[in-house]
Amino acid sequence: IPDRVMLAGSLAGAVMAFANCPIELLKVRLQIQDGTRAVIYRNIWHCAVDTIKVQGLSGIYRGFTATLLRDIPSFAGYFGVYEALSR
Numbered sequence: 544i545p546d547r548v549m550l551a552g553s554l555a556g557a558v559m560a561f562a563n564c565p566i567e568l569l570k571v572r573l574q575i576q577d578g579t580r581a582v583i584y585r586n587i588w589h590c591a592v593d594t595i596k597v598q599g600l601s602g603i604y605r606g607f608t609a610t611l612l613r614d615i616p617s618f619a620g621y622f623g624v625y626e627a628l629s630r
Contacts, residue, residue, distance in 0.1 A: 545623055552622025556614035564610040565603045569594070 569590045576582055584590035594602050 545626055548626040549619040549623040553615045553619035555622070556616075556618030557611060559618065560607065560610045560614045563614060564605075564607045565591070567610070568603060568605055 569587050572590050572594070573584055573587060576584065584593065591603065598605070
């Protein structure tokens with residue numbers, strides 16, 4: 544059973560990466576506007592629309608492989624440890 548739970552966790556991590564990647568990309572782009580430079584993005588929606596307009600839909604998934612490499616093992620570990628400690 545623990546191996547199935549870890550597999551389920553890793554699959555959940557893979558699915559979650561599709562949401563995490565664009566959110567984190569936009570978050571980081573907004574965070575680098577620290578006030579010392581000209582403001583590029585007014586809000587998260589402006590950042591998303593501008594990114595898609597300039598780079599296409601694939602631009603919003605920049606770093607997707609890194610997100611997968613982080614989320615798959617971390618979700619598998621989280622689910623596996625939670626299941627083991629719950630028993």
